[in-house]
Amino acid sequence: MRMMNNELLKINLTKKQVEPIEISDEILEKYIGGRGLGVRLFLNRIKPKIDPLGPDNMLIFTTGPFGATNIPTNGRFSLVTKSPLTNGIFYSNSGGSFGVFMKKCSYDGILLKGALDLPGYLLIDGEKNVEIKEAEELWGLDTESTLAKLKEIEGKNIHVLMIGPAGENLVKFASIMNDATRAFGRGGLGAVMGSKKLKAIVVKGGTKKFTPYDPDLLKKYVKMALDKIKIVPITRSALPTFGTSALVNVINNMGMFPINNFQKGYDKRSSQVSGEAINKQLTKEQEGCYACPIRCGRLTQAGDMSGKGPEYESLWALGPNLGIYDLITVAQANYLCNRLGLDTISCGGAIACAMELQEKGLFKNKELSFGNAEELKPLVRAIAEKEGIGNEISHGAALLAEKYNSHETAIHVKGLELPAYDPRGAIGHALGYATSNRGGDHLTGYLASMEIFAAPKKIDRFTMAGKPDLLALKQNQKATEDSLVICAFAGWALGLDYYARFLKAITGIDYDVIEITQIGERIYTIERLYNLREGLTKADDTLPPRFLNEPLKEGGSQGHVVPLKEMLKQYYFVRSWDEKGIPKKELLEKLEINFNSKEGS
Amino acid sequence: MVVDQSIFRIFDKIGKHLVHQGLNTSHSGNISIRSGGKIIIKRRAAMLGNLEPEDLVECALEEEDSGSLIASTELGVHRAIYKETDAMAVIHAHIPYGVTLSLIEDEITCIDAEGFALYKKVPVIEVEIPAGAYYTAIEVPKVLKNYPFVIVRGHGIFAKGMTLEDALQNVTGAEQSAKIRYLTLLTGKPLLRDYSKEKDFSDW
Numbered sequence: 034m035r036m037m038n039n040e041l042l043k044i045n046l047t048k049k050q051v052e053p054i055e056i057s058d059e060i061l062e063k064y065i066g067g068r069g070l071g072v073r074l075f076l077n078r079i080k081p082k083i084d085p086l087g088p089d090n091m092l093i094f095t096t097g098p099f100g101a102t103n104i105p106t107n108g109r110f111s112l113v114t115k116s117p118l119t120n121g122i123f124y125s126n127s128g129g130s131f132g133v134f135m136k137k138c139s140y141d142g143i144l145l146k147g148a149l150d151l152p153g154y155l156l157i158d159g160e161k162n163v164e165i166k167e168a169e170e171l172w173g174l175d176t177e178s179t180l181a182k183l184k185e186i187e188g189k190n191i192h193v194l195m196i197g198p199a200g201e202n203l204v205k206f207a208s209i210m211n212d213a214t215r216a217f218g219r220g221g222l223g224a225v226m227g228s229k230k231l232k233a234i235v236v237k238g239g240t241k242k243f244t245p246y247d248p249d250l251l252k253k254y255v256k257m258a259l260d261k262i263k264i265v266p267i268t269r270s271a272l273p274t275f276g277t278s279a280l281v282n283v284i285n286n287m288g289m290f291p292i293n294n295f296q297k298g299y300d301k302r303s304s305q306v307s308g309e310a311i312n313k314q315l316t317k318e319q320e321g322c323y324a325c326p327i328r329c330g331r332l333t334q335a336g337d338m339s340g341k342g343p344e345y346e347s348l349w350a351l352g353p354n355l356g357i358y359d360l361i362t363v364a365q366a367n368y369l370c371n372r373l374g375l376d377t378i379s380c381g382g383a384i385a386c387a388m389e390l391q392e393k394g395l396f397k398n399k400e401l402s403f404g405n406a407e408e409l410k411p412l413v414r415a416i417a418e419k420e421g422i423g424n425e426i427s428h429g430a431a432l433l434a435e436k437y438n439s440h441e442t443a444i445h446v447k448g449l450e451l452p453a454y455d456p457r458g459a460i461g462h463a464l465g466y467a468t469s470n471r472g473g474d475h476l477t478g479y480l481a482s483m484e485i486f487a488a489p490k491k492i493d494r495f496t497m498a499g500k501p502d503l504l505a506l507k508q509n510q511k512a513t514e515d516s517l518v519i520c521a522f523a524g525w526a527l528g529l530d531y532y533a534r535f536l537k538a539i540t541g542i543d544y545d546v547i548e549i550t551q552i553g554e555r556i557y558t559i560e561r562l563y564n565l566r567e568g569l570t571k572a573d574d575t576l577p578p579r580f581l582n583e584p585l586k587e588g589g590s591q592g593h594v595v596p597l598k599e600m601l602k603q604y605y606f607v608r609s610w611d612e613k614g615i616p617k618k619e620l621l622e623k624l625e626i627n628f629n630s631k632e633g634s
Numbered sequence: 635m636v637v638d639q640s641i642f643r644i645f646d647k648i649g650k651h652l653v654h655q656g657l658n659t660s661h662s663g664n665i666s667i668r669s670g671g672k673i674i675i676k677r678r679a680a681m682l683g684n685l686e687p688e689d690l691v692e693c694a695l696e697e698e699d700s701g702s703l704i705a706s707t708e709l710g711v712h713r714a715i716y717k718e719t720d721a722m723a724v725i726h727a728h729i730p731y732g733v734t735l736s737l738i739e740d741e742i743t744c745i746d747a748e749g750f751a752l753y754k755k756v757p758v759i760e761v762e763i764p765a766g767a768y769y770t771a772i773e774v775p776k777v778l779k780n781y782p783f784v785i786v787r788g789h790g791i792f793a794k795g796m797t798l799e800d801a802l803q804n805v806t807g808a809e810q811s812a813k814i815r816y817l818t819l820l821t822g823k824p825l826l827r828d829y830s831k832e833k834d835f836s837d838w
Contacts, residue, residue: 250837257838264751483796490800496640499669503722503796510720529720530780534838547779550720603670 034061036098036243036539038141041074042163044155046229047088047147051163056141062542063625065549066097066141068124069516069556071113074144075122076563085117085221086203086228088148094194094234095142096132097518101243103255104535105262105527106520108133108323116220118205118379118429119448119472121564123220126515127211128322131192137239149230154195156187159238168232172201175372176210179233187235194234197374199417200227204427206379206450207417210371214330214341215322218376220449220471221429246541254534258527262326265526267488272329272522273319275308277345280453282307287485287494288588289458290349291451293356293403294385295444295579298455299588302358306348310360327522335364343367343377346475349453350381355388356403366409373417379429380416382450384409386430386443387422395437398422441578447472447569456580458590459484461492461500464600465508467574470560476521478508488525495593501604506550512560513553555624558616562626571614574601637674637690641667645676646685648725648798653683657727657805663790664706667723667798668716671695675705675712710767711774711792718775721794725801728790731812732756736785742812749811750829754838756791756808757784764789783808 039061043054056070064073071093083089092114099107110132116123135143138159145155149165152172156164171179176197183193192212199207200223207223208216217223245251262268271279284290285303292300304310315335321328332341343351343364351370352363370377388403390396400408401422415423425433430450434443444451449472456463462485465478475481480503484494492503510529514521517532533546564573576597584592605612609620621627648665652658663682666675673693676682680689693701693709695716702709712724735742735758742756757777761769764786774792777784782804783793791808795801818825 261751490796490803492797493640496638498638498641499667499722499797501670502668506720506722533780545779547719607671 034058034098034540034542035246036102037061037066038136038139038241040140041095041142041144042140042157043144044163044165045147046145046149046153046165046231049165053140054144063552064556065513065516065536065552066100067095067111067126067516067518068113068512069552070097070142071095071111072122072124072556072560072563074142075113076559078144079115081566082568083115085115085120086224088146088229090115090146090225090228092145092222092225092229093142094132094135096136097516098536098539099517099519100136101133102245102251102539103324104251104519105255105258106322106325106327106523107518108325109518109520110135111515111518112209112217112222114222114225115567116222116448116471117203117224118221121447121470121472121567121569122560123222123471124515124560125217125219125222126518127209127215127217128325128520129192129211129215130323131194131211131236132518133323134192134236134239137241138236139241143234145229145231148228152230152232154183154233154235155231156235156237158236159240171232173198176213176374177372180213183233183235187237190237192236195232195374196223196226197372197417199374200224201232202417202419202427203227204375204417204419205429205432206376206383206427207374208376210374214371216371216376219378219474221376221379223374245539247538251535251538254531254538258531259326261531262523262526267486267525268327268522272327272525275312276329276331276342278306278308278311278343278348280308280345281348282309283485284454286589287458288585288590289455290353291444291453291455292353294354294389294442295451295455295577296389297587298458298585298590300353303353305358306352306360306363311343311348314360315364322520325520327520329522333364335361335368338365338368340368340371342371346452347377347381350378351409354381354385354453355409357406357409359406362406362409366413369410369413373413375413375417378452379450380413382444383416383426383430383433384412386433387426389442390434390437390439393439393442395439444577444579445473446576447573449473451577454481454485455585455590456576456595457585457593459494460497460593460595460600461494461504463576463580463595463597464500464504464604467576467597467601468504468508468604470557470564477511478504479511479521480504480507482525489528497596497600501600501607505604505607508557509550509553511553512556513549516552516556551624555626558620558624559626561610561616565615574614637687637692639687641669641674642685642687642690644798645690648802649676649682649685651802652725652727652805653681655806657729657809658682659728663725663727664708664712665723665725665798665801666706666712668695668721673709673712673716675709677704678706708767708770710771714771714775715778715792715794719778719794721778723795723798723801725793725795725798725805726790727793727805729785729805729809729812731816732785732791732809733788735812735816736787742785742808742815744811744815745818745825745829746811746814747829749807749814752807753782753804753811756811757781758787759784760787
């Protein structure tokens with residue numbers, strides 16, 4: 034396919050074998066790239082019911098056709114693997130520049146399997162040289178030190194994916210950090226990399242240029258897209274001015290900003306950690322990814338520490354959800370998570386679970402109480418090092434609560450801790466949590482964009498009509514966006530009508546909106562098939578009982594619970610899944626999913 | 635079947651708007667949504683501006699069913715749109731300015747700022763028999779794959795949306811652009827600024 038290399042690097046770490054593999058146009062036309070390509074390759078090669086932290090698991094990094102063009106926000110790239118937290122498929126994407134330079138090094142992706150016997154790192158350069166190098170002296174370092182050391186060794190002009198101590202210690206919610214400040218955050222992907230004893234992946238150089246099919250047409254469409262980004266308030270001013278932390282006051286005022294492990298949905302003190310507070314107290318400068326006109330990132334200084342963020346979810350997870358409203362403490366805990374390589378959402382979610390267990394008298398540790406800011410940073414370190422109570426928390430909220438026979442205290446779906454939107458305040462978004470292929474995740478469907486932000490259009494957040502249909506569409510569209518690969522934030526201004534035209538202009542293939550949406554549906558369906566094969570069932574498409582039975586007592590979402598049962602029934606029907614949530618044969622035929630075919634072999 | 639009150643309220647609101655703003659006559663036009671994998675559509679001959687709860691009919695999306703006995707005549711077009719596009723709601727309206735321009739132009743270029751920012755142009759198609767569902771059900775979804783609306787020459791607009799309100803915005807937006815274009819043409823004077831020439835939306 035035009036704008037792709039049609040080549041992927043396959044590396045067996047156990048055997049230290051490196052081989053390029055060709056990706057056919059047929060696969061790319063059906064799955065595009067990014068998440069779709071990664072999922073397709075993963076499913077074709079992965080054995081059933083493997084240990085996610087064993088050598089049979091794979092890490093598949095991929096780029097898409099938009100990468101290395103002038104399409105706005107094309108700097109992202111994808112990762113697909115099996116999650117140690119959910120035991121299901123996990124797709125993630127990250128920004129920065131690594132993906133673009135991997136593509137410019139002539140590879141659309143990297144497929145890693147096996148495990149090294151000693152710590153190592155992978156080096157890929159622009160001349161297609163690939164080397165596995167020893168990393169004994171990097172092992173144990175935090176991500177900032179790792180990046181600094183690698184720059185000493187390999188030179189300054191590099192981009193690096195790496196794990197911190199949390200990944201090395203197989204913490205189940207360890208992240209993979211991207212140039213030390215961005216992340217493949219969720220799902221414990223850093224633990225998978227740690228299990229392979231792979232400390233880092235370095236891309237050096239990369240100068241390949243790509244020519245779109247119709248450069249003039251692409252230029253024209255890109256100009257139109259940039260104009261649109263300039264006139265939509267969210268992309269023009271809210272995100273550039275405040276970053277994602279702009280959400281704090283909005284969500285809190287709607288009464289769906291989770292406080293103390295989702296026991297409340299509003300607290301007036303939340304404004305102390307808002308976007309306005311960050312700008313006033315912490316922000317040093319604005320920062321953005323490759324080819325991004327929005328530039329939502331923030332370089333910040335909090336006391337004697339500095340770094341990037343915190344983003345909205347991190348602010349919440351390490352702040353109000355733990356009863357902590359001291360911005361400096363929250364920001365420093367966020368920096369620490371980045372340095373240690375921990376997912377801030379799951380880290381905060383697991384700590385919140387422990388705090389509620391303590392509140393219930395089940396977890397005997399006096400330091401663990403909502404609002405205890407002093408103990409937060411030591412606790413984050415203990416989790417990364419798996420020391421003391423940190424070890425118990427490091428397995429995630431679900432296992433922690435199960436150990437204390439209090440499963441309702443863990444706020445998770447399929448093992449993944451929920452992010453910063455109380456589902457009782459937006460019931461379509463709630464259905465998205467329950468049905469996401471990667472568990473308790475807000476990005477897979479993100480119906481909150483319509484229920485809360487009226488983007489692209491407003492829908493009532495408490496009524497059910499049409500929500501299952503709309504969610505399925507949004508989940509399919511997101512799978513398409515993740516495969517192109519383009520940032521979700523571009524979606525505040527643009528949409529698949531732009532993306533289909535971009536794709537047509539760069540590949541010369543006559544895609545339309547509906548075709549690329551159906552590609553998303555194909556991707557979503559095969560992810561579902563994988564999860565079913567791994568043993569997930571309809572029973573996993575649910576929410577913590579708190580959201581089904583206990584209305585919020587105050588704030589803008591007061592009195593509401595999630596009518597999940599009826600919505601789920603409709604959702605299965607809309608998706609052409611049977612009553613057990615299994616995709617029907619007719620659907621597989623419609624989507625041309627046939628793993629026995631030559632293409633699927 | 636009497637549908638959920640919240641659904642009726644939105645049908646009632648949109649129906650009244652379409653008639654009161656002169657976008658439909660007392661008995662023309664039809665509106666529908668996709669909900670729970672089914673279609674909820676206005677009943678045949680029901681007055682859009684005076685809907686009752688039982689004027690909403692639930693029909694199957696994938697196949698013909700008995701609901702079509704009382705559903706809007708254009709059910710077939712709505713069903714085809716839902717099956718072939720990403721529409722979550724559909725409105726059909728006989729917008730006067732849009733229909734007028736469709737009789738003299740092959741596409742309506744938006745020359746107003748709002749129109750070109752949101753839509754760029756309003757596609758126009760011609761079908762052998764414009765009224766009724768047979769030909770329009772074949773041709774209309776083809777255009778709605780890539781555009782929010784299409785005008786069937788001499789007949790009316792079909793607009794899709796993520797919600798009925800969204801579809802209404804598309805109907806009124808198209809009509810507003812058509813009205814401004816029509817009135818501008820009526821003056822017979824050259825445009826001091828022609829956005830359509832600046833931006834060239836021909837291949838959008």
